[in-house]
Amino acid sequence: MLFPPARDPQAVKGVTFGLAAYIMWGCFPLFFALFDGIPAFEILIHRIVWSCVFLVVLITMLSRWSPVITALSQPRRLGRVLICAVLIGFNWGLYIYAVESNQVLQASLGYFLTPLVNVALGMLVLREVMARLQLVALGLAGLAIAIQFALLGELPWISLMLALSFGSYGLFRKQVPLDGLSGLFVETLLLFPLALLALTWLSWQGNSHFMIDVPMSVLLAVSGVITALPLMAFAGAARRLRLSTLGFLMYINPTIQFIIALTIFGEPLGTIQLATFIMIWFGLALYSWSSWQSRPHQPPIR
Template sequence: MLSTSTRDPQAVKGVTFGLTAYIMWGCFPLFFALFDGIPAFEILIHRILWSCLFLVGLITFLKRWAPVTQALSQPKRLGRVLICALLIAFNWGLYIYAVESKQVLQASLGYFLTPLVNVALGMLVLREVMARLQLVALGLASLAIAIQFAMLGELPWISLMLALSFGSYGLFRKQVPLDGLSGLFVETLLLFPLALIAISWLSWQGDSHFLYDMPMSGLLIISGVLTALPLMAFAGAARRLRLSTLGFLMYINPSIQFLIALTIFGEPLGMIQLATFIMIWLGLALYSWSSWQSRPRQAVVS
């Protein structure tokens, strides 16, 4: 007789952390929509500055300086970290622009596309062998983008650039031996001097909004804190959950963004866009099924 396995408390914690991370990321459009009149470039600068300063305090509190100092003591190995930093900064900035320009649907499409972009990068760059269903999923996504281009006369460039930048970030990030928290700190630390120069230039030009509007200044500072919190939750989930489980939770983020774009921001969704979304969702279903089928099987206790 087969005994039922007891619920793993670590897995329950992992799901809780994962839900926290992806729900926070999914609700980011509501937060960045508050920055009315502040350019995406300036918000990005403050996001880098304040997330770096917040992480200094957090890493000190958690006593996690060892991996950071080890990474910084090997400057020749910081090249990939710098590439990661530039890619994630580009991704952050473009995402903020998408929210400010009321193109959250495109942003959600970009994050729906990201797993399929990861498949393509794995095949093209790492020469990984893809399962047949994964190739079919990639083909459906490519066909959906081609239909948008043919029928609407324009590429969903925000979606494509968000997916490509985040997918490429993941590709390089795998080659960096740093945990999520330490890695984010080193990335923002490398960008910190550029952000300081940029904010100094904005202040000198008289274009800085910081300290001129106290509520907005507070939101700019909070943007740095909100950058780190979901990443910490994600790291907690990644340590406790299988990659396939984490992959399923990942769809919560763009799904929330999709609903926010339709119900709160009132963005229009034409029939062609809806059809391409359905094609990509079908591709993701095939991709998820393929990943689930290839997951390591747990031994059954008799």
């Protein structure tokens, strides 16, 4: 049975949090499409700055400063956190660019590929032994990308870079002893000085859109809140659900993006692209089945 029994209130709450997180992430294209005429670089700067500001308020309200102070008091251990910060910053920026350049289908493909990239990184970097079906799934994804390159003459580089950056972020994030909220704050805090310098430079050059148009300025500030909210919901789900359930819910995000790209943004989906999507979806089905079969039989964490 995939979802826990409905009589377990904590499990029901966990599924609710998980659905909220992945639906919010899936609807991100609708939000970032509102920034018409603002470069992705400037949106990224504001996303970092206002995420940091919002998280300061949130952590203060929740009295969660202890793990943050502990992490900041050990600068020699911040190397992996800095790598995580650079990877997630790059991922955010590339995703915003994908939305602005009407390539949400590529973005959705990137997040469909991410679990399979995690499998590859686990095998190559951590020397993990993969199940046969997981290797088949990885091979199908590689074949799909090769078909796109051979028949279309180009690599889906946005998809690949989103999957690689987010997969690598997950790899390093596992080695950082910080919860989701504290970890995101320390990551954005490390990027904050650079973002502030970049924002100052944009203002000095007269290229900043902030405080020029009030509605757009509000949207730029709200981007920080939009960044933190799904993470908080995800943290609530992770504490209450099995990893196998979270893994199943994960596909909601790129599925919503795929539907938005086709129905709202009207992005074209050629026959070759559809065929490669189907191959990757089939690979994900094999991967999910393999993960489900090998799951540990233990009660959910409460």
